[in-house]
Amino acid sequence: MLGKGVVGGGGGTRAPKPSFVSYVRPEEIHTNEKEVTEKEVTLHLLPGEQLLCEASTVLKCVQEDSCQRGIYGKLVCTDFKIAFLGDDESALESDETQFKNKIIGENDIPLHCVDQIYGVFDEKKKTLFGQLKKYPEKLIIHCKDLRVFHFCLRYTKEEEVKRIVSGIIHHTLAPKLLKRLFLFSYATAVHSNTPTNPQNHTVMFDTLEDWCWELERTKGSMKYKAVSVNEGYRVCERLPAHFVVPAPLPEESVSRFQGHGIPIWCWSYHNGCALLKMSALPREQDDGILQTHKNFLDGIYRVIHRPPYEIVKTEDLSSNFLSLPDIQTAYSKFKQLFLIDNSTEFWDTDIKWFSLLESSSWLDIIRRCLKKAIEVIECLDAQNTNVLLVEENASDLCCLVSSLVQVMMDPHCRTRAGFQSLVQKEWVAGGHCFLDRCNHLRQSDKEEVSVLAPGAGLCVRMHPALLSRKAA
Template sequence: MVLKCGQDDGPNRGTYGKLICTNFKISFLGYCASEEEPLFKNKVIGENDITLQCVDQLYGIYDDRRKPLCNQLRRYPEKIIIHCKDLRVFHFCLRYTKEEEVKRIVSGIVHQTQTPKLFKRLFLFSYATAAPKETEIKNQTVMFDTIKDWRQELERTKGNLKFKAVSANEDYKVSKKLPPYFVVPMAVSEESLLEYQGKGVPIWCWSCHTGAALLKMSAFPKEQDDSASQMQKIFLEGMYKTVNKPPYEAMKLEELSSSLPSLQDIQTAYTRFKQLFLVDNSSDFWDTDVKWFSLLESTNWQEIIRRYLRKAIEVIDLLEAQNTNVLLVEENASDLCCVISSLVQIMMDSYCRTKLGFQSLIQKEWIMGGHAFLNRCNHLRQTEREEVPVFLLFLDCIWQLVQQYPPAFEFTETYLTVLSDCLYIPIFSTFFFNCQHQHDTAVTGGSCDAESSPLSFISVWDWSVQFECKAIALLNNPLYAEKPKLDKIQRKTTKFKHQRQLSLPLTPSKPPPKRGFFKEETDQLIKNILGKRISRLITSSDELQSTSREFYDNWHSKPVDFHGILLPRLEGPGIRVWAQRYLRWIPEAQLPGGGTIAAATTILDTMEDVQGLQKKVDESHSQVASSEVETPPLMRNEDRRRSSLFPFALLQRHSLKPVLPTSTWKDLGSEEDLASRDDDFVEIGDV
């Protein structure tokens, strides 16, 4: 029995209830029934539920001091604070709990969340033994687990003329990190795939309408002896010659590890960034209010997003304007390659901006692409160095596009927020394996016995497991500008024109424009004077100017085609904070009746009114118009409860912002001391 405290509740205030810890989640069951149900109810995870994988940090309060909780506890805390990976913060007061119960619950939570786990001990496996068998429905997400799926994707993108789907890895003979089926250039032989376990072989991602293709490749390890290094060099040269022959276009290599922020940079930036949102109380929130933007900039998270989007634009320039194949190179081609290849397809292929297309893209590039979700999310609590939010970085980049071009996407920002939460729900197998081989081995239990029943893992794409129909509707964008379907005659007449609308005309590549507005010497002088912060901004703008500035500026000078290429705005306020995900649990940050949800609600109400009036016009078209026509209400009563935190929270209580920042009045000392002090003498000087 514990007391769940709010951010500003005193030691004797809160909700009394029972705290439970299982091998699935930590749950609080309050005795006081909540006044209203959440508007966006999840059937799997309740408002007061925390899955074990979602726990980020545990803290104990000892004599008003906060200390991290570890496995070896000499003394039990008066209060336990849980920081979650979805940025919720829970406070549980243990002062009124029996000593034996305190020991049991604290030890249980620490053991379940801090102790390294065995892979087969994850709740995912316990649930899979009892889960219902998945039923395949038509028009579902393409899983890319059959060679047929890959061939259909080749046909859809017109890549089947130069590339082929292979089944050489069907029994994982080539590599355990590669999927059973993938696509390579026509000229690549099966012997080449087997020679170095798929390393050094260009693997197809997507084909552009110009004929150029996006490929990726696992690089050979840098530290090799001379003989092995020489053999690998000869192999790579032979592979490049094979791919560079007609009918293939010229190829440009993009070494992502050297041109983009590293995994360590991403991890460091996000660790700083999330601290801005893990708020323990209102005082902490208002303390950071005055310097919030400088703190945000110092995390470097927004700059990393900008650099990844910029790299995607550079790749699109090569594919679209320069008609050049692009080969993304990374050590295992399963981290930075996943981000850039996915962003390029989202920006260039309108199909990937539909809900099913986006889910199919994640299956192709991330799940089958071998992104190590188990390690990157640290589900086993064994590899803290490898815990890097690469997939979250990708979703944040997509959110930037969604908020800049809402009609171009069939899904909403709520969909992206929910998807980020699904990383930590251990009943879905989608984000809990390092590769497809690990998944397939887990399904069969590692046995070759045909009679043994395989485990039944659930895919995260079955949204009905988590939400009712009314909640699922919030994942779909009603303002999506659906692509008009043209008949065959119209397609033939407008084909060339449509390609011109999609992109710039295909012109030979021009030499890069001069750097910025300043000469080299002046540029260096300004950098020295203004310091590193301004230097970074100058450098970041010059990077794009020296590569794809003309392409970027030319695209932004034309009207946006929501079914063509989309290029995000990178300058200044173009890159924003994903407020719905990061601020949704902070009552002080909400805008009652405001934010993007207020604008969307107004538009939806207007659309509903227009549809209602149109229906009445259609019904009374053959009749005499009646003077007693009821006009539907423009303001919905239930919408008044909504805020910028919708749909994740009802309108919450605000804490009053202090007239002076908290840090300022703390420096003034106590009230008694302030009252007894003389006024400071200030010389005004001559008037």
């Protein structure tokens, strides 16, 4: 109790300084540590997905001002994702059920989505990799989709902490073999059914019929033909087994330089103009080889450029557009604005956020992508001119520009099935190097470039409900 001198106003006695010190951590204030009861929460596994390791009594923290609050649950790692199963599922579910992802939940992290993993040791944050001698009391996971997860492991059993931390590090950061990727287990376990109506389903573009259907849909069958010259990938591993070329082009020309220098059809506009792409021929120093390449390209251009009926404008994306290092440098700076661990970092960044965003050059990357797509659209629509996109392998910037053009000009590509089919056609069948550009195998980060990031970000933001309902 307090003495009279403290309570009363007389006597000139000064109140003593408070001497109480709290040794209770913020997590213990906002959660009931006395009784942490584990509830049975169902782990939803995809076909072929296997549980690898798990840990109970894990606290998923939510950063809020100067304190922390969270919810207890189980942290699991499968061969596809890291998942947090909260005891109170209702607190973790999003209200926007119509936009809910059918494969991963709000608290699921696909293994390939993990960017960096940090551990907190005695309030000090350290990057985690390889074998650990000491295990952290808190796990921080930075994701490639700009999410940040905090998991407190103070109340988890020591052996479970070792198991879950080691398992997450090994299955996300360690180099892996191609055959160990989850997609192979999934493809073996799932049963694929061929849809009867491609208009309402995702077209995979792995058969000749899929390409013929796309030609009919875009009215491009009059001038272009689907070929199977690369069936079994006997000509080029970079090209799909089936693709579309100008009708007058002899099929034997495709195999002459392993698919290089061949105009590949992407899409046709309703006025008859088409968007094409082409990978450049190797830059040889020998004069004889250079002359052979020149003669070959002259013959190709005579096929696709026949004034006044067929006029083609060439856009060389390798020389007068973006470079892959520019994209990666800008994206690395851009994502650092979102990968924030606490409120102190947030407010420090918030003061100068717009200047940091401008200095990252990411807005300039977006502007140049839009500008190039609009230039192509004006050629197709206003000038009635075919456009040929040229790039070294036609599998990076060609995919980006052609996707943006189709999303802007084709209403079908602004539907869920149409957008998924577009990604399948331009990026998957188009030969984009996902393994290298996304560093899925974690073997080398030299080729890692987020080429898909500006295109995906722009496409999703052009229409608020782009992937949820059909466009008008």
